[in-house]
Amino acid sequence: MPFRIIEDRQTGRHFNRFPAPVPLFIDNPCPSHHFPTFPPEVKHRNMLDMISDPTVTDRPDWSPDSAISWLLTEGRFNDSVRGAFDSFMQRLSEDGAPIGRSALIIATLHPLIRGWGLRWTRRNGTGLEASFYHATQNTPAYLLSPIHHVFQESVYIRRRLNTPDARFDYPVLQEMKDQGYTDYLASPLIFSDGAVSVLTFCTEKPEGWTDNDLLQIDRLSAALAPVIEAISARRTAQILMETYIGKRSGRKVLDGHIRRGDGETINAVVWFNDLRDSTALSEELPMNRMLALLNTYFEISALAIQNNGGEVLRFVGDAMLGIFPVSDDTGGETAAAERALRAAFQTRDNMTEANAERRRNAEPDINFGIGLHIGEVMYGNVGAPARLDFSVIGPAANRAARVESLTRELGIPLLTSSAFAAISPLEMASAGLHRFKGIADMQEVFTLPEFLPHSK
Structure with missing residues (x-):
């Protein structure tokens, strides 16, 4: 299914993986399901919370090629989504990807659980795994987030957070700005059966995402989707086995x-x-x-x-x-x-x-x-x-x-x-x-x- 386009109204730019004739605008706050907002970062819990990591430098010409090569040769054999995702994001960071935070939200088959997710930050790695339930789908927290739009519409949603006319039409965006992030992106992860999962990215770059950043994120997302699908399939099979027998x-x-x-x-x-x-x-x-x-x-x-x-x-x-x-x-x-x-x-x-x-x-x-x-x-x-x-x-x-x-x-x-x-x-x-x-x-x-x- 071709991805529809989200246009950033502040720049007039839009991006997608496949050509589409008409851009899709999401301008106003609208009912959206949200994977329950992750708790704010805890400040000053240890030394790493107080200083930047000096070993990682954002490079304007960064490329995910090395991380993708690892993912397709070694990472796909990982026995857990958490392990593969954490290692992949760490390799991207070491290669200069300007990603300060990323979340992976995977829809699943379970009588109680709608999906589950992981959060990675450059500072702490993959430090949170959480589930969200079918019963939360009509709650305000779920209905006022960009994640729902991605799940429902298979669209990209980008919001700049550091410009004078920045739009905070989803509550999670203010949380991201308060944590020091300057640009937010949510993108669909399409599995072979058409099921949609979600990847979100935040950056701390003063100028936000560049066109090259968006292009490279699109490439790494396309490479990540089949690997995450394959690894998570066993987890889904395990859930179904436990539920039914x-x-x-x-x-x-x-x-x-x-x-x-x-x-x-x-x-x-x-x-x-x-x-x-x-x-x-x-x-x-x-x-x-x-x-x-x-x-x-x-x-x-x-x-x-x-x-x-x-x-x-x-x-x-x-x-x-x-x-x-x-x-x-x-x-x-x-x-x-x-x-x-x-x-x-x-x-x-x-x-x-x-x-x-x-x-x-x-x-x-x-x-x-x-x-x-x-x-x-x-x-x-x-x-x-x-x-x-x-x-x-x-x-x-x-x-x-x-x-x-x-x-x-x-x-x-x-x-x-x-x-x-x-x-x-x-x-x-x-x-x-x-x-x-x-x-x-x-x-x-x-x-x-x-x-x-x-x-x-």
């Missing part, structure tokens, strides 16, 4: 465990929880309210598992399967059981708070049961050759589901198998012998004493 499972897939049957046998506490009265609720509630209920229910229980070292493996209708792997490095079976119980308590407590709020809004309570078991499971790829699921299978996973199915019948929110009770760090009380489908012998299940009917 979990952190541990996602790491396994990215490490090459992608064929049906790839997996390992692990010892783990298996967690299974299920929503109570889901059929009645789905008949009673409109679809949007039922979806909101399910999201609240899954969010509370999934966060409790993740915050206590477990992993959510699968959502099955209104049920959820998770594991707490056993490892000698993290305390063995008893420690895994403790993490699972802690997650159960957090789920109960947070759901109690959520239900109080739901009652105030005339919404039905969310009730659920949790079943816990410990045993060996096969952890890996199952499914059809071209459509796989990374999950756990085996009798232990089935046993956790069978245990949970009794919670409704007994009116007890948390039940465990005898195997789990044997390694539990807390005292467990018997909830009786019961028959499980597919198992000939009666099975004893346990709960915490406080959950037994006679304790209430």
Whole structure:
């Protein structure tokens, strides 16, 4: 997609990478999304904050050729965007590029995060990494910045900051002027799929950017785009893997465990929880309210598992399967059981708070049961050759589901198998012998004493 032109109204000059017949003027303050403004530079924190770097001299005839050559031969093998960006900017600085500050903002695929960014300064290198969220897209801070225009329109935006008629139509520009910068440039970084990321540059040169500066920045941006795209692709893949199949499972897939049957046998506490009265609720509630209920229910229980070292493996209708792997490095079976119980308590407590709020809004309570078991499971790829699921299978996973199915019948929110009770760090009380489908012998299940009917 050809870049449109931003004309600097003070000079009449405009610049772009591809010819375009009509310049695009951005003259007035206008709604713009802004990557949350980075905090102002902290002054005089150390000696480097008090003096200029004597080893770097701005050269009127500087060229990015050396830095681009490094980027395309060595830098592209860097395993992090931060490492590649920091080294690239440092090489540009050493070659005399008059860039005092640069920010790289990359759009990403994530259910919560809209994008993330890095800030580099000549004085401190790459010293800040931050994320911004989908929820901030309509906030004033986001809507009053040049970054939004670049994201939305794939345009360049330049503002001189040291002239009598300088326009500060975005709040960030005054911040840049206050930090000693004289010229500001925001430019699009176009990836191969059309996605737009953003590069910003500031200079401290008294006269601001020259035409040569703008030309060289355009060249270095064009070289940087495919390298940043390639390196950030793994980060995006990791985010998607973690979002859809979990952190541990996602790491396994990215490490090459992608064929049906790839997996390992692990010892783990298996967690299974299920929503109570889901059929009645789905008949009673409109679809949007039922979806909101399910999201609240899954969010509370999934966060409790993740915050206590477990992993959510699968959502099955209104049920959820998770594991707490056993490892000698993290305390063995008893420690895994403790993490699972802690997650159960957090789920109960947070759901109690959520239900109080739901009652105030005339919404039905969310009730659920949790079943816990410990045993060996096969952890890996199952499914059809071209459509796989990374999950756990085996009798232990089935046993956790069978245990949970009794919670409704007994009116007890948390039940465990005898195997789990044997390694539990807390005292467990018997909830009786019961028959499980597919198992000939009666099975004893346990709960915490406080959950037994006679304790209430």
